[in-house]
Amino acid sequence: MELSLPKVLVVDARSRATSDLLLFLKDCGYEVLWAADGETAYNILDNEIIDVLIAELHVHRINGMRLLQVARKRNPEVCVVMITADADVELATEAMREGAYDFQTKPLNLSKLKVVIERAVSHQKLVLEMHDLYQRIDERYGLSGIIGSTPKMVQVYNKIREIAPTRTTVLLIGKTGTGKALAASAIHANSPRRDCPFVKLNCAALAESVIESELFGHERGAFTGAHRTRKGRFEIADGGTLFIDEVSEISPSTQVKLLRFLEERQLERLGGNDTIEVDVRLIAATNRDLKELVDEGKFREDLYYRLAVVLIEIPDLRERKQDIPLLVQAFLDEFNKAHNKSVKGVSRGVMDAFMTYDWPGNVRELRNCIEGMIAFARPNSVLGVSDLPPHLREQKPSTDGFYVHVGMTMQDVEKAIIEETLQSTGHNKEKTAEMLQIGLRTLYRKIKEYQIE
Ligand SMILES: Nc1ncnc2c1ncn2[C@@H]1O[C@H](COP(=O)(O)OP(=O)(O)OP(=O)(O)O)[C@@H](O)[C@H]1O
Ligand SMILES: [Mg+2]
Structure with missing residues (x-):
C-alpha cells in the first residue's frame, strides 16, 4: 500500500507568521492546506480527510472550539493542535479536554511544533494500526x-x-x-x-x-x-x-x-x-x-x-460445537498470558471430551474450565485427559461416533477413525478392515504409518 503524505490543515488569518508556518510544514514533507477563515475551513473539512488540524483558537471569524468539534466528528482520529495567545490558556485547556492533542502559544516555536506534529502523526498511525488489527481479528474470529x-x-x-x-x-x-x-x-x-x-x-x-x-x-x-x-x-x-x-x-x-x-x-x-x-x-x-x-x-x-x-x-454452545476448537485456542492464549504459562495445546482426548460434553454453562463454563486446567498445568505441556475436571473426564464416551473438528488434517481424521473402529471391534483387524472397506494389508500399513497401538 502506498502511503500518502499526512494532510495538515492550518486555520489562521493571513499574516507573515502564517505563511512562514505553511512553508515550514511543506518543507517538513506534509501536504498542507490553508484556510484563512472558519467558512473555508468547514468546507475543506467537508471534502477532505484531515490528519492534523492546526488552528488558531480564537481570532477574527474563527471559533477554534467549534472547529475542533467539527473536525473530530468528521475524523475521530484527527490530531488537533491549537494555537493561542497567552491570555487564552484557560480556553486552550478546555480544548485539550475536548480532545485537542496539544496547544502552542504564539509566537510559534516551529521546531517545537514539528516535534508535536511528528508525535501526533505517529500516535495517529498507532491508533489506526490498532483499528486495523482489531478489524482483522474480527474478520478472523468474530466481532x-x-x-x-x-x-x-x-x-x-x-x-x-x-x-x-x-x-x-x-x-x-x-x-x-x-x-x-x-x-x-x-x-x-x-x-x-x-x-x-x-x-x-x-x-x-x-x-x-x-x-x-x-x-x-x-x-x-x-x-x-x-x-x-x-x-x-x-x-x-x-x-x-x-x-x-x-x-x-x-x-x-x-x-x-x-x-x-x-x-x-x-x-x-x-x-x-x-x-x-x-x-x-x-x-x-x-x-x-x-x-x-x-x-x-x-x-x-x-x-x-x-x-x-x-x-x-445467542445460541447455546451445544448448538455450535464446531466453534469449540477456536474458543479453546483463544482461551489457551488468554490464560497462558495471564498465568505466565506456556501450555502448548490440548490432546485429542481432551478435545473429544469437550466436543461430547453438553456445556450447560456455555462459553463461560468452557472458559473457566480452561483457566482451571492451565493454572495447574506443567510448563510447555499439552493438556491431557488427566487434566480435565472429573465431570468431564468421567463422562461416557459417545457410542455413536467421535467428533471431527476444524483444524484436523485428513491424516488426523483417518487415524482417528481407524483407532475408533479398532476399539469398537476389540482390536479385531479383519473386522476393522471390513467395516472400513479397506484391504487388510492397507490397514496394517496405516497402523504402522500412524503408529497406532
Ligand atoms: N463467543 C464468545 N467468545 C469469546 N468469549 C465469550 C463468548 N461468549 C462468552 N464469552 C465469555 O464467557 C463469559 C460469559 O459471557 P457473558 O457474561 O457475556 O455471558 P452472559 O450471556 O451475559 O451470561 P449470564 O446470563 O450468565 O449473565 C465471559 O467471560 C465472556 O467473555
Ligand atoms: Mg450476563
Missing part, C-alpha cells in the same frame, strides 16, 4: 472479541453490525454464559456512541426497590436514607448506551417507568418533579423466557414489544 465462526454466530454478527449504527432498542436472549454481555458491549463499541458511556445495570444482583432508583436516580429526601440527590444510570449514560441485564427481574412499577422512557425518552428522578430528557440507547438481556413471563402476566406485554424491537438470540 469485538466475540469468538465463533459457525453460521449461527455469523448471523449474530450480521445482526449486530446491521443495528449497531442505529438507536434501536435491542433485546438479547440466551442461556447463561452464552455471551449476552459481550454482545451488548459489541453493539456499543460498533456504534457511533462508542466514545460515550456504556453503563450497565444487573437487575438480578439488586433488590427490586433499589433497581428503580438506580435506573432513574432520586432527589434528596425521596425516601428514607436518600440524603442527597443522585443521578440514575439513564442520566449517566446520556449520549451512550444503557445495558439492563436480567431485565425480567424488574418490578411492575419500574416496568411502567421503563415503558414511559421508551415511549417518550423522558424520565423523572424518584421524588422529583422535573422532567429530564436523555439520549440513551437501551439494550436489555435476559436468560429467561420473557414471552412466557408475558403470558403468565409477570411482564408487561407492551414493554416486551418495546424492548424487543430487535431481538437477538
Whole structure:
C-alpha cells in the first residue's frame, strides 16, 4: 500500500507568521492546506480527510472550539493542535479536554511544533494500526472479541453490525454464559456512541426497590436514607448506551417507568418533579423466557414489544460445537498470558471430551474450565485427559461416533477413525478392515504409518 503524505490543515488569518508556518510544514514533507477563515475551513473539512488540524483558537471569524468539534466528528482520529495567545490558556485547556492533542502559544516555536506534529502523526498511525488489527481479528474470529465462526454466530454478527449504527432498542436472549454481555458491549463499541458511556445495570444482583432508583436516580429526601440527590444510570449514560441485564427481574412499577422512557425518552428522578430528557440507547438481556413471563402476566406485554424491537438470540454452545476448537485456542492464549504459562495445546482426548460434553454453562463454563486446567498445568505441556475436571473426564464416551473438528488434517481424521473402529471391534483387524472397506494389508500399513497401538 502506498502511503500518502499526512494532510495538515492550518486555520489562521493571513499574516507573515502564517505563511512562514505553511512553508515550514511543506518543507517538513506534509501536504498542507490553508484556510484563512472558519467558512473555508468547514468546507475543506467537508471534502477532505484531515490528519492534523492546526488552528488558531480564537481570532477574527474563527471559533477554534467549534472547529475542533467539527473536525473530530468528521475524523475521530484527527490530531488537533491549537494555537493561542497567552491570555487564552484557560480556553486552550478546555480544548485539550475536548480532545485537542496539544496547544502552542504564539509566537510559534516551529521546531517545537514539528516535534508535536511528528508525535501526533505517529500516535495517529498507532491508533489506526490498532483499528486495523482489531478489524482483522474480527474478520478472523468474530466481532469485538466475540469468538465463533459457525453460521449461527455469523448471523449474530450480521445482526449486530446491521443495528449497531442505529438507536434501536435491542433485546438479547440466551442461556447463561452464552455471551449476552459481550454482545451488548459489541453493539456499543460498533456504534457511533462508542466514545460515550456504556453503563450497565444487573437487575438480578439488586433488590427490586433499589433497581428503580438506580435506573432513574432520586432527589434528596425521596425516601428514607436518600440524603442527597443522585443521578440514575439513564442520566449517566446520556449520549451512550444503557445495558439492563436480567431485565425480567424488574418490578411492575419500574416496568411502567421503563415503558414511559421508551415511549417518550423522558424520565423523572424518584421524588422529583422535573422532567429530564436523555439520549440513551437501551439494550436489555435476559436468560429467561420473557414471552412466557408475558403470558403468565409477570411482564408487561407492551414493554416486551418495546424492548424487543430487535431481538437477538445467542445460541447455546451445544448448538455450535464446531466453534469449540477456536474458543479453546483463544482461551489457551488468554490464560497462558495471564498465568505466565506456556501450555502448548490440548490432546485429542481432551478435545473429544469437550466436543461430547453438553456445556450447560456455555462459553463461560468452557472458559473457566480452561483457566482451571492451565493454572495447574506443567510448563510447555499439552493438556491431557488427566487434566480435565472429573465431570468431564468421567463422562461416557459417545457410542455413536467421535467428533471431527476444524483444524484436523485428513491424516488426523483417518487415524482417528481407524483407532475408533479398532476399539469398537476389540482390536479385531479383519473386522476393522471390513467395516472400513479397506484391504487388510492397507490397514496394517496405516497402523504402522500412524503408529497406532
Ligand atoms: N463467543 C464468545 N467468545 C469469546 N468469549 C465469550 C463468548 N461468549 C462468552 N464469552 C465469555 O464467557 C463469559 C460469559 O459471557 P457473558 O457474561 O457475556 O455471558 P452472559 O450471556 O451475559 O451470561 P449470564 O446470563 O450468565 O449473565 C465471559 O467471560 C465472556 O467473555
Ligand atoms: Mg450476563
